[in-house]
Amino acid sequence: MGRAPCCDKSNVKRGPWSPEEDAKLKSYIEEHGTGGNWIALPQKIGLKRCGKSCRLRWLNYLRPNIKHGGFSEEEDNIICSLYISIGSRWSIIAAQLPGRTDNDIKNYWNTRLKKKLLGKQRKEQHAARSRGEAGLKQQQQQDMIKRSNNIGSNGSIDTNNPPYWPEVPVMAPILPYEQQQFDDKDHASIRKLLIKLGGRFSDDHDDDQVLIHEGKNFPFPSFDHQQFLEQQSIVLNAMPSTASMEVMNGNQFVQNHQYRAFPVGIEEEDMVFSNNNQQQNLEGLEFLYSENNNRIESSAGWGEMMMMSSLVFPPAMASNGVELPPQMLEEGGSSDQLRYSSDL
C-alpha cells in the first residue's frame, strides 16, 4: 500500500503564489507563528494550499532576511568546503550561510557552481594533455616556420605551396548541459578537485585577489601585446580584443589574451566565404592565447575560419627553446599588417 497523501490534491491550489496569498501567509505567521502544525495552517488562514507548500513558501521566500542571488566568492568557498565534507546536505550548508535557503543553494550549485567547477576541471585536464603533447607541437611549430617562408616579402602567397595550416584536431564535442552526464564519477572528480583546491571554489591565496577583467580595463601591463603580436604576425594579422586573468593549476596565475586575427598576406577581401554572413562576422574571429603554456586555448570562428582553432603559435617564447629567424619577423611582421588596438 502506498503512502497516504498529505492533503487532498484535488482541493488545493498549486503553482506560483499570488501576492495576496503571500500577504495572507506572511501576516498570519508574523502574528501567530506557525503553531507547530503546517498541515493545519492553510485551513486557519483560509488558503487553498497544501501545508507543505505553505511551509516551503515561508521558508524559501517570505521569512525575513532572505537573500536571493548574488552569491559572493566567500559564500562559494563555504559551499564548496562543506560539499567536500558532507556532500549534498543542503540544509546543513544553508545553516552556515545566513539568509540563504537550502533550495537556493541547491539550485545555485546545480545550475552554476558545478558547471563552473567542471569547466575548471576540464581546463586542467586539457592543459595536462597539452603538456604531454609539447614535443609534438614543437615539431609542428618548426614545420610551420619553414612553410611560412612561402609568404613573400610583399605579403603575396605562393599558391603552389601555401602557408602552413595545421589540421584541425579532432575534439570531443561539447554537449549542452542537459546532455552532459554528471554521474558518480563526475561527482567524485568534483570532490577530488575541490579537495585539491583546499575546499575553495577559487584557488586564490588569502592575500591575493582573483580578478576578472575585460577589454580596456585590463590592468596587467606586464604583458607586451605589441611585442607579442609582432612576434606572431608571421602567421597572423591580429589585434587584441579582450583579456582576462585567472588562476590555474593551484597557485599559478595566468593571463589569457583574446585576439581577432586572420592570416598574414591574406587581406579581408581575399578571404573565401561560403556565405555573406561570414564576411560580416570577420571581426568575430577570435582566439585565446594563454600565457601559461604559450598556446591557443580556444577560439571562435565561422566556417573555413575554424581552422584557426588548431593554430600553434610560432615559438616566440624562450621556453620553447626555438627562436624565430629575424628575417621572418621582418617579412611577415611589418607594421602595416599589424593592427593594434589602443583601446586595450
Place this chain on the structure above:
DNA sequence: AACTAATTCAACCGCGCGTAT
C-alpha cells in the same frame, strides 16, 4: 521580428526520520 535552445529557479514530490499515542 520570430523562432528555438538553454538556463534559471520556484514549487512539487516522495521518502526517511522523529515523536506522540
Place this chain on the structure above:
DNA sequence: GATACGCGCGGTTGAATTAGT
C-alpha cells in the same frame, strides 16, 4: 513495540526568462 502523523530533506519538474540564430 506498533502505528499514525507531521516535518524536513534532497531530487526533480516545468514555467518563465534569457540568449542565440
